[in-house]
Amino acid sequence: MTSMSPSARPLLNRRLAEFGTTIFAEMSALAVRTGAINLGQGFPDTDGPEEVREAAVRALRDGRGNQYPPGPGVPELRTAVAAHQLRRYGLSFDPDTEVLVTAGATEAIAAALLALLEPGDEVVALEPYYDSYAACIAMAGGTRVPVTLRPGAADGEPAFRLDLDELRDAVTDRTRLLLLNTPHNPTGTVLTRDELAAVAELAVERDLLVVTDEVYEHLVFGTAEHVPIATFPGMRERTVTIGSAGKTYAFTGWKVGWVTAAPALLTAVRSAKQYLTYVASGPFQYAVAEALALPDAYLTAYRQDMEAKRDLLAAGLAEAGFGVYRPAGTYFVTTDIRPLGESDGFAFCRSLPERAGVVAVPNAVFYDHREEGAPFVRFAFCKRVPVLEEAVGRLKSLAG
Secondary structure, three states: OOOOOHHHOOOOOHHHOOOOOOHHHHHHHHHHHHOOEEOOOOOOOOOOOHHHHHHHHHHHHOOOOOOOOOOOOOHHHHHHHHHHHHHHHOOOOOOOOOEEEEOHHHHHHHHHHHHHOOOOOEEEEEEOOOHHHHHHHHHOOOEEEEEEOEEOOOOOOOOEEOOHHHHHHHOOOOEEEEEEEOOOOOOOOOOOHHHHHHHHHHHHHOOOEEEEEOOOOOOEOOOOOOOOHHHOOOOHHHEEEEEEOHHHHOOHHHOOEEEEOOHHHHHHHHHHHOOOOOOOOHHHHHHHHHHOOOOHHHHHHHHHHHHHHHHHHHHHHHHOOOEEEOOOEOOEEEEEOHHHOOOOHHHHHHHHHHHHOEEOEEHHHHOOOHHHHOOEEEEEOOOOHHHHHHHHHHHHHHHO
């Protein structure tokens, strides 16, 4: 009997067979190779508040966090997260039993899904969705059930809309969990209070868990309002809320995220998290604790700055001939390339660096139903104004 060599059989677990290199890695490499302006991956090109950066330096010098921090996270940060949730939303959490620090929101999502799903459980998620959602559902052995956000009129609000009847119809006896993201990446839609109330009512009626990714909670524009779903009746005990410092304080490389949840849910998530990174970002946890205590004036100025950048990029994209969906939140603008005579977002994004010296991301990568996202392309505006102005100038060549 001959044995099969490792090279003769698939080396990638079948659950992950559909996932290759992320589109962000591909597009960022394309930006480096071509010298194009990278508006694809969502990271700022400047650091956040100087006092927060200095807090990290101070923690390093004082020897705080240079060795393994406590598994649940340093007490200072857990206390700061609890204080933030209470001050901003009236949600009271015990720092010791209801707050967990993670290696960014991505680990929080992974730990929550690995902890809460059994093989075969269905997860209803709003499509398009951040690509790690699909991978984490697969790793947990779950089945994803997309509910598609439908585009409204270009430059209208909300940019993309949730069909509550479609959401309700997607829930079956096998549904275990709703995976939400608001403010929503990549569409920029912010679910309204009425929409969230309907989602909450459905979760209570069908006894569903909810995992909610709220990393863009402080990036909402105009009249949009971020309302945590955990604030609705019957939701606190069934909701895992995920937050992060990276998007709010412009230190994405620090990878400091957190989970707030009732004790039983948090214990489950922590059980999975301890076997992922165990701990991470020790000195940065102390710095983020200080960031969360910054006055609200910081958040106001940050939001106003991002809103101005949104308007700059959105106006430039419209002048270049794109259909523009002006986001109510996040720092991404979704565009429609059909007015440019294009229909394939992948081909468009792969050619755009050579054509115009700018990198974007095709929204189709965020869809199970790729045809739904085919004509949409996402641009990030979390960049310096001169960079955005240069990108806009380059993109206007498409209009000619």
